[in-house]
Amino acid sequence: MKTLNGKELSGFIKERQATVVRGMRKKPCLLIIRDNDNPVIDKYVSLKIRYGEDIGINTIEYKATNATDIKAKIEEANNDPNINGIILQLPITDKEQTDTLTSQILPSKDVDGLGENAKYDSATATAINWLLAGYDIPLKTSKIAIVGRGKLVGAPLFKMFQNSNYDVSLFHRGSNLTDLINYDIIVSATGVPGLIKNNMVKPGATLVDAGTASEKGIIKGDLDPEIYERKDLTAITPKIGGVGPLTISCLFEHVIEAYQSAK
Numbered sequence: 001m002k003t004l005n006g007k008e009l010s011g012f013i014k015e016r017q018a019t020v021v022r023g024m025r026k027k028p029c030l031l032i033i034r035d036n037d038n039p040v041i042d043k044y045v046s047l048k049i050r051y052g053e054d055i056g057i058n059t060i061e062y063k064a065t066n067a068t069d070i071k072a073k074i075e076e077a078n079n080d081p082n083i084n085g086i087i088l089q090l091p092i093t094d095k096e097q098t099d100t101l102t103s104q105i106l107p108s109k110d111v112d113g114l115g116e117n118a119k120y121d122s123a124t125a126t127a128i129n130w131l132l133a134g135y136d137i138p139l140k141t142s143k144i145a146i147v148g149r150g151k152l153v154g155a156p157l158f159k160m161f162q163n164s165n166y167d168v169s170l171f172h173r174g175s176n177l178t179d180l181i182n183y184d185i186i187v188s189a190t191g192v193p194g195l196i197k198n199n200m201v202k203p204g205a206t207l208v209d210a211g212t213a214s215e216k217g218i219i220k221g222d223l224d225p226e227i228y229e230r231k232d233l234t235a236i237t238p239k240i241g242g243v244g245p246l247t248i249s250c251l252f253e254h255v256i257e258a259y260q261s262a263k
Helices: 006-022 039-055 067-078 095-102 123-134 154-163 177-182 225-229 243-262
Strands: 029-034 058-063 085-088 143-147 167-171 185-188 206-209 213-215 218-220
Touching: 006 039, 006 123, 006 243, 029 039, 029 067, 029 243, 039 058, 039 213, 039 218, 039 243, 067 085, 067 095, 085 095, 085 243, 123 154, 123 206, 123 243, 143 154, 143 177, 154 167, 167 177
Parallel strands: 029 058, 029 085, 143 167, 143 185, 185 206
Antiparallel strands: 213 218
């Protein structure tokens, strides 16, 4: 059984990115806007800041107080030639404002790919695509299930796979998850700990856990822990170091591209 080790793939990408950035006249800059202290957000923001430091990209964190403050900061950053990429770290407190605010990010600076007219594809969806391709998982001949239709992962990944003419189905709240037993590849991104049970997964399946949630300070994924005890799967992401590291690599790849396009 293969372990879909995104951290390993990310390491190779990171080395190349650091070499590219060292050859630049000035450091590219990424702005991360957030408005709450969710433990999952704390983790991912700190990882992004550290990654930026490692490859030489200036990464700024801004803690907003409300949606109005977020909007003002986005407008300011859109007009700042020294900022090459802007991320609105989700979820935000006022979730109903998510689409409005992400769409206000200048398309050429929307490195997370969340706005309606973003120049770049969703970073997380791209990372999952990279991960499966990097480990030679056959997408064209597989029956693929995506669980969750969120803005960060499920919806953009479904669109990406549809555009590639893959056999893909989208499961959401209310779907019959027992039907997952009929799929070769399952990508789950709901943030509901342990949602995907052992009896929903057929032998030989490939599983990608892109869901994260915090329970009593512990970050957990969508896969039931029992699944990790199986030996009859084709491939599975590890509990730590699967999709996340590659998502960060993809984000910074977009920042580099944004900087190069703006020169």
